[in-house]
Amino acid sequence: LVVTVLGVLKAGAAYLILDPGFPAARLAAMATDAAVGAVVAPRGGHLAGLDIPVVHPEDARTAAPLPHGTVAVRPADLACVMFTSGSTGRPKGV
Incomplete structure (x- = not known):
């Protein structure tokens, strides 16, 4: 994780950590809100069908x-973008 964040x-670019354990709708809303x-x-990671390009870190070993x-x-x-817990309704990016 640390190497990925430093690379980003x-x-x-800015980073946003998405928890694959979150419901698909929450992941989609966070990704959309954060553009x-x-x-x-x-x-094989669970991305809940997000329509966003995926970069696989393990490909870096063989990439030019x-x-x-x-x-x-x-x-x-x-x-960095972080989201509130959503305790007031919908999580907000800060």
Whole structure:
């Protein structure tokens, strides 16, 4: 998990940790609210049918290396999205 989060941040993206134990409707709502562009998950992982591209970390061992570039990251850029528990109704991204 730590390596994945660091890779996402190094790529200039933000991360959202999705619990595969959540109901499918909650996962879909969270992914939609956060405008998720891709999911990093192991093969065979439960993604509840989300229509989002999946990146499998185990494929990194056989993938061709990517050119090393520098991503301009500013202090105000988003790094992480977390959702409230939803105790007031619907979980909210913060």
